[in-house]
Amino acid sequence: MRIGHFHLLLLGCLIFSSCSKPPPVAREDHPLPDGIDTARVEPGRRGGVFIQSVPGEPSTFNPLVSEDATSGGFIGLFLDSLTRYNAVTQEVEPGLAIRWDIGKDNKTFTFHLRPGIRWSDGAPFSADDVLFTFQAIYDPRYPNRSAFDLSVEGKPFRVEKVDFLTVRITTPEIFAPFLEYVGGVGILPKHRLEPAFRDGTLQKAWNVSVAQHEPETLVGTGAFRLRSYQPAERIVFEANPHYWRADSAGVRLPYVDFLVTKLVKDINASTLAFATGQTDAEGLSPDNVAWIERFAKRYDFLVHNRGPSPNTGFIWLNQNPGQDASGKPFVQPHKLAWFTDRRFRQAISHGIDREGIVKGVLFGRGQPLWGPETPANKKWYNPNVTQYPYNPARARALLAEAGFRLGEDGKLRDAKGNLVEFTLNSNQENQLRVNMATVFKENMRDLGITVNLAFLDFGTFVGKIQDSFDYEAGLLGLTGGGDPAGGMSVFSSKGRLHQWYPNQKTPATPWEARIDELMSLQLRTLDYATRRKYFDEVQKIMSDETPFIYLVTANAYVGLKDRWKNMKIPPLGSLVWNLDELWTVFTP
Amino acid sequence: MTAFILRRLGTLVPMLLAVTLLVFALMSLAPGDFLTPVKAQRDINPALIVELQKSFGLDRPWYEQYLRWLGNILRLDFGYSWTYKVPVAELIAQRAPATILLSLCSLVLAWTLAIPLAVLAAARPGGWIDKITAGAAYFALAIPEFFLALLAVWFAAQTGWFPIGGLTSLDHDFLPFGSQLLDIAWHLVLPTLVLGLGGVAGTLRVLRANVLDVLRAEYVTAARAKGLPEKVVLFRHVLRNALNPLLSTVGYAFAGLLSGSLLVENVMNYPGLGRLVYEAFIREDQFVVLGSVMVGCTLLVIGNLISDLALAWSDPRVRYGR
Numbered sequence: 034m035r036i037g038h039f040h041l042l043l044l045g046c047l048i049f050s051s052c053s054k055p056p057p058v059a060r061e062d063h064p065l066p067d068g069i070d071t072a073r074v075e076p077g078r079r080g081g082v083f084i085q086s087v088p089g090e091p092s093t094f095n096p097l098v099s100e101d102a103t104s105g106g107f108i109g110l111f112l113d114s115l116t117r118y119n120a121v122t123q124e125v126e127p128g129l130a131i132r133w134d135i136g137k138d139n140k141t142f143t144f145h146l147r148p149g150i151r152w153s154d155g156a157p158f159s160a161d162d163v164l165f166t167f168q169a170i171y172d173p174r175y176p177n178r179s180a181f182d183l184s185v186e187g188k189p190f191r192v193e194k195v196d197f198l199t200v201r202i203t204t205p206e207i208f209a210p211f212l213e214y215v216g217g218v219g220i221l222p223k224h225r226l227e228p229a230f231r232d233g234t235l236q237k238a239w240n241v242s243v244a245q246h247e248p249e250t251l252v253g254t255g256a257f258r259l260r261s262y263q264p265a266e267r268i269v270f271e272a273n274p275h276y277w278r279a280d281s282a283g284v285r286l287p288y289v290d291f292l293v294t295k296l297v298k299d300i301n302a303s304t305l306a307f308a309t310g311q312t313d314a315e316g317l318s319p320d321n322v323a324w325i326e327r328f329a330k331r332y333d334f335l336v337h338n339r340g341p342s343p344n345t346g347f348i349w350l351n352q353n354p355g356q357d358a359s360g361k362p363f364v365q366p367h368k369l370a371w372f373t374d375r376r377f378r379q380a381i382s383h384g385i386d387r388e389g390i391v392k393g394v395l396f397g398r399g400q401p402l403w404g405p406e407t408p409a410n411k412k413w414y415n416p417n418v419t420q421y422p423y424n425p426a427r428a429r430a431l432l433a434e435a436g437f438r439l440g441e442d443g444k445l446r447d448a449k450g451n452l453v454e455f456t457l458n459s460n461q462e463n464q465l466r467v468n469m470a471t472v473f474k475e476n477m478r479d480l481g482i483t484v485n486l487a488f489l490d491f492g493t494f495v496g497k498i499q500d501s502f503d504y505e506a507g508l509l510g511l512t513g514g515g516d517p518a519g520g521m522s523v524f525s526s527k528g529r530l531h532q533w534y535p536n537q538k539t540p541a542t543p544w545e546a547r548i549d550e551l552m553s554l555q556l557r558t559l560d561y562a563t564r565r566k567y568f569d570e571v572q573k574i575m576s577d578e579t580p581f582i583y584l585v586t587a588n589a590y591v592g593l594k595d596r597w598k599n600m601k602i603p604p605l606g607s608l609v610w611n612l613d614e615l616w617t618v619f620t621p
Numbered sequence: 622m623t624a625f626i627l628r629r630l631g632t633l634v635p636m637l638l639a640v641t642l643l644v645f646a647l648m649s650l651a652p653g654d655f656l657t658p659v660k661a662q663r664d665i666n667p668a669l670i671v672e673l674q675k676s677f678g679l680d681r682p683w684y685e686q687y688l689r690w691l692g693n694i695l696r697l698d699f700g701y702s703w704t705y706k707v708p709v710a711e712l713i714a715q716r717a718p719a720t721i722l723l724s725l726c727s728l729v730l731a732w733t734l735a736i737p738l739a740v741l742a743a744a745r746p747g748g749w750i751d752k753i754t755a756g757a758a759y760f761a762l763a764i765p766e767f768f769l770a771l772l773a774v775w776f777a778a779q780t781g782w783f784p785i786g787g788l789t790s791l792d793h794d795f796l797p798f799g800s801q802l803l804d805i806a807w808h809l810v811l812p813t814l815v816l817g818l819g820g821v822a823g824t825l826r827v828l829r830a831n832v833l834d835v836l837r838a839e840y841v842t843a844a845r846a847k848g849l850p851e852k853v854v855l856f857r858h859v860l861r862n863a864l865n866p867l868l869s870t871v872g873y874a875f876a877g878l879l880s881g882s883l884l885v886e887n888v889m890n891y892p893g894l895g896r897l898v899y900e901a902f903i904r905e906d907q908f909v910v911l912g913s914v915m916v917g918c919t920l921l922v923i924g925n926l927i928s929d930l931a932l933a934w935s936d937p938r939v940r941y942g943r
Contacts, residue, residue: 084791090900092704092705092706093705093706095706098706100659100662100665101658176669176672176673176676177669178665178666178669180669181665181666181668181669182666187668236706237706237707240705240706240707241705241707241715242705242707242711242712242715245715260794261794263789263892264715264716264892264897265716265892265893265896265897266787266788266789266892267789267791267793269794293791295787295791296892297786297890298786298887298890298896302786302890305778305785309778309785311791489652490652490653491653491657491658491661492651492652492653492654492657493652493653495653495657495660495661496652496653496657499660522665522666522667529660529667529670
């Protein structure tokens with residue numbers, strides 16, 4: 034039968050195609066530049082493909098458009114910056130600039146670029162590219178995130194070219210996170226993007242369509258360059274033959290030939306891809322660790338505990354004294370009186386069994402949290418904040434002191450006889466939060482407080498927090514970590530995410546005024562010790578006053594195939610910090 | 622005839638207006654907007670949010686946004702995706718080929734399986750072929766598509782015989798051209814089965830009834846009396862006449878080319894239009910949603926038109942115009 038033969042042939046080809054290997058790769062060889070950076074790692078061997086999967090889809094490859102972490106991650110692979118932020122040590126290291134001088138006024142930074150570096154298409158890299166990048170960022174035609182991060186009170190930095198390889202940047206005021214922020218600005222190739230910049234189409238440059246059809250036009254200085262992009266399927270990066278780092282044996286990095294990212298629908302699909310041995314690295318949530326570890330032997334991987342994650346979880350009570358357009362107060366006045374009473378908030382904090390939440394909700398993979406930073410943020414975490422261990426007796430004492438009375442029926446009433454009852458909102462999509470809210474409700478019942486739970490769609494909830502303010506209490510999380518400057522919108526009383534009472538014209542309480550003062554003080558010095566002192570006090574005040582009643586922080590986990598060497602896992606941020614230094618003895 | 626076609630196409634305009642208005646109103650009623658996730662990030666400057674709201678027109682009332690969008694449509698500007706910063710038409714064109722490929726495959730599967738089976742089933746009503754196909758068809762019609770898709774994913778994961786989702790393997794780029802085609806074919810097997818099975822069942826049942834009808838006609842008796850072999854009677858005389866009513870379903874199939882596989886694509890991780898549209902809905906990326914709704918509606922009207930025309934062409938008793 035002819036058809037039968039054809040089927041056999043087809044089957045044979047399928048088996049062949051499913052296990053065929055990429056052919057050996059001939060890599061372009063270019064002489065190393067004078068300004069080469071020598072990696073301080075054990076020299077490895079070239080070759081291999083690193084495979085990862087990412088839930089979702091990059092929305093763009095243009096840093097002037099990107100707002101989401103997924104796109105930002107891919108952009109970071111092919112665009113490097115003047116400095117680079119070492120996520121393991123949390124220090125700023127040289128990037129495209131080999132060194133920099135800081136002027137006496139602490140506002141002038143002179144960057145000396147690495148000589149001889151080339152873009153991934155072979156064109157020389159120079160100070161003009163840096164100038165062009167900042168020009169594009171500050172251009173009002175292209176509103177973007179960096180323009181706001183890289184200015185002080187609305188005033189942009191002054192960027193000047195000193196010579197072919199020297200750039201001077203002056204900040205209008207002393208700006209503490211300057212070097213770290215500059216490390217987040219991917220330098221753009223002027224020779225490629227200038228035409229688009231001139232005719233006003235820069236935001237349309239390097240979009241997903243361009244990446245699909247002309248990947249070679251996405252030129253960068255990073256370890257990798259784009260080879261192909263198939264929407265909703267995969268992104269393939271290849272080693273950049275002009276990369277500016279090499280190992281001590283003079284072999285240009287990165288060692289891996291290809292970096293393949295599988296684009297999957299959601300986080301579950303991504304986790305599953307790792308658990309079935311398809312990918313090399315994956316961030317894992319605490320509730321998945323146990324079952325995934327069962328596959329570790331079969332697929333030769335190991336689950337590493339990164340320690341506490343930078344994610345905070347907290348409950349807050351709405352302290353907004355305002356009223357809506359019809360004159361109805363956002364929070365009923367007698368409830369507002371409870372919520373603004375520090376003793377009430379502290380009593381609630383003492384009434385929460387955080388150890389129980391860690392055990393019951395996180396399967397023991399987490400720890401109680403007392404302040405705005407988690408231990409993951411080694412550089413800024415203050416361990417000496419006020420703690421509120423589980424102590425219902427202490428909670429009842431605080432409530433009694435604040436005038437609350439426990440009735441015969443086991444229900445708590447305030448001095449005027451109002452039943453203490455409020456509704457806690459959270460978003461329904463996050464199961465861990467839903468579980469935490471349930472534990473909280475039980476804990477509060479022991480104090481005689483009735484908590485009603487209402488789980489909302491994320492969009493509705495954010496609308497309540499930021500626009501309509503008509504709610505009583507909320508449970509949410511924020512990702513912390515990084516420089517204190519990133520927390521401005523949370524801590525500052527003018528802030529948008531100062532959730533218990535956002536957008537204040539003048540600080541409502543003396544302690545909020547003090548936080549405002551400390552937050553602006555820490556921005557205006559480059560001295561780490563001084564900044565640290567200010568930010569420690571901010572964390573202490575936050576824990577004393579407990580506008581946010583912090584709950585727990587989950588541990589972060591990362592699964593990694595055993596075959597990779599030189600792997601450095603940072604406590605926060607990307608899974609693998611040094612993709613360019615990874616190497617393997619096995620080819621896939 | 623031309624007048625008939627024009628009149629039919631003319632109904633598109635009020636229909637598109639009504640549908641897009643409805644979609645626009647519903648989307649603005651839904652909580653949150655495209656910028657909600659941005660608002661919840663702690664290190665985004667409020668001034669940027671205001672700036673973005675202005676550039677998207679989200680600071681205006683919804684009817685004003687709608688009228689503006691309508692104005693652009695008249696100039697054949699379908700807007701651009703807020704997420705991807707790519708014109709909507711381009712984005713749809715980017716994702717459509719994969720979806721059309723899948724739909725066509727499942728359509729071919731449905732027809733090639735359903736037609737011979739239906740004829741054989743009708744040839745001996747109550748026979749074993751009839752019983753088995755009827756049972757299988759009811760089964761296939763009863764299982765929802767998304768559940769079948771889940772089963773298929775589970776099957777692929779358990780056996781490892783087929784890839785779990787996607788259209789190409791990770792090493793697709795490194796394969797020679799022939800293997801690339803086979804790679805795609807291998808990935809298409811399960812989604813095609815999942816999407817096509819319902820079609821097989823539906824077509825089979827309709828066609829079986831038609832064949833039974835035709836079998837009673839006098840010309841069939843005449844053909845048999847002539848001593849023609851049963852095979853020739855069934856496939857040359859009966860089937861041709863029985864296919865007529867099925868032509869009208871071609872139009873619906875056409876309408877479903879782009880939108881029919883939304884659920885399957887999302888469950889099976891298939892890189893087509895369905896995933897794009899679903900994500901656009903979730904993110905409230907307005908213009909992408911509106912663009913895809915318009916494409917769907919237009920295809921439906923055109924599909925119906927095609928099946929009406931096909932009917933007129935194949936059946937001399939049907940005439941349009943005046």
